[in-house]
Amino acid sequence: MQDKINQYTADINAFITTQADELEAFRIKYLGTKGLIKDLFEDFKTVSPEEKRVFGKVLNEFKQLAEAKYNELKESLGTETGSTKSEADLTLPGEGFELGSRHPLSLIRNEIIDIFKRLGFVVAEGPEIEDDWHNFSALNFPEEHPARDMQDTFFIKKNSGKDDIALRTHTSSVQVRMMEAGKPPFRAIMPGRVYRNEAISARAHCFFHQVEGLYIDENVSFSDLKQTLYHFVQELYGDGTQVRFRPSYFPFTEPSAEMDISCTICKGAGCNMCKHTGWVEILGCGMVDPNVLENCGIDSKKFTGFAFGMGIERIANLKYVIRDLRLFSENDVRFLNQFQTEIV
Numbered sequence: 460m461q462d463k464i465n466q467y468t469a470d471i472n473a474f475i476t477t478q479a480d481e482l483e484a485f486r487i488k489y490l491g492t493k494g495l496i497k498d499l500f501e502d503f504k505t506v507s508p509e510e511k512r513v514f515g516k517v518l519n520e521f522k523q524l525a526e527a528k529y530n531e532l533k534e535s536l537g538t539e540t541g542s543t544k545s546e547a548d549l550t551l552p553g554e555g556f557e558l559g560s561r562h563p564l565s566l567i568r569n570e571i572i573d574i575f576k577r578l579g580f581v582v583a584e585g586p587e588i589e590d591d592w593h594n595f596s597a598l599n600f601p602e603e604h605p606a607r608d609m610q611d612t613f614f615i616k617k618n619s620g621k622d623d624i625a626l627r628t629h630t631s632s633v634q635v636r637m638m639e640a641g642k643p644p645f646r647a648i649m650p651g652r653v654y655r656n657e658a659i660s661a662r663a664h665c666f667f668h669q670v671e672g673l674y675i676d677e678n679v680s681f682s683d684l685k686q687t688l689y690h691f692v693q694e695l696y697g698d699g700t701q702v703r704f705r706p707s708y709f710p711f712t713e714p715s716a717e718m719d720i721s722c723t724i725c726k727g728a729g730c731n732m733c734k735h736t737g738w739v740e741i742l743g744c745g746m747v748d749p750n751v752l753e754n755c756g757i758d759s760k761k762f763t764g765f766a767f768g769m770g771i772e773r774i775a776n777l778k779y780v781i782r783d784l785r786l787f788s789e790n791d792v793r794f795l796n797q798f799q800t801e802i803v
């Protein structure tokens with residue numbers, strides 16, 4: 460019996476493992492219900508009373524040795540928490556995660572905001588569900604006048620005209636809200652989503668984005684409008700970009716104009732993007748019609764101002780040459796990942 464114990468003690472002292480299954484085999488071999496220690500205790504029952512006195516102590520010490528060894532190895536393996544440290548390669552690199560990218564429309568919107576902020580414009584927002592007054596009537600669209608057909612409206616509630624509720628067709632509605640809510644001077648840009656009832660194609664969509672601009676003060680003139688927009692274009696597309704203003708019509712401005720810039724793709728030489736004219740239209744603008752000022756409670760004898768509105772998709776197209784409008788709303792990561800920028 461002493462020989463066996465000596466042999467087992469040497470084995471146990473020499474035993475070392477980093478494998479959970481080997482440690483479990485160790486436990487079964489020595490400490491299991493059919494293990495060697497159990498056998499030794501069985502043998503112990505058969506020895507003489509003198510031997511019992513000697514071996515009782517030896518046997519107990521041996522059992523403690525086996526248990527201590529087992530606990531020590533178990534702790535170093537972390538098997539108590541169920542994890543097997545030994546199987547994890549701690550030198551492997553961690554799992555990477557992909558950084559998202561800003562949507563191109565957000566990039567352009569932020570760029571536009573930055574340029575106008577430097578000129579002292581604040582940013583304002585308004586609701587996407589609008590009433591007739593803010594989307595049409597206050598902006599000098601006469602009731603039942605065909606001018607309202609300029610914009611294919613998604614109506615939510617259609618009654619008599621005055622009580623209609625619709626998805627806003629342009630961000631010009633935010634001008635009205637701003638002027639009604641405060642006192643001049645106003646100098647603001649208003650980015651937001653707008654809706655029109657159009658069949659979806661590469662060139663048209665039922666929703667898109669605009670940035671509206673409004674500047675109201677005493678003695679604001681058309682030359683202020685031209686200079687502001689000229690500066691904007693130089694900042695956005697680079698020095699040397701040409702601009703031209705063409706007379707146009709909007710119910711809420713008088714006089715009204717549309718502004719073209721020299722094609723940013725072909726630099727005016729003629730290409731698909733500018734339909735070989737060398738020019739592309741980017742916004743509508745004009746001097747705010749006195750009727751609009753009066754509708755919003757502003758003295759049109761004292762105050763004048765200009766307004767403009769541009770489509771963000773249009774601006775993005777000219778910057779990134781995106782030929783299909785649908786790409787902006789499909790969330791295809793192959794498209795979106797092309798606009799990797801520093802996210803701050």
Ligand code: DAH
Pocket residue numbers: 628629630631671672709711712742743744745766767768769
């Ligand atoms: N609201 C017009 C549109 O959606 C754009 C526009 C034109 C806005 C002239 C203006 C403006 O503020 O003065 O087509």
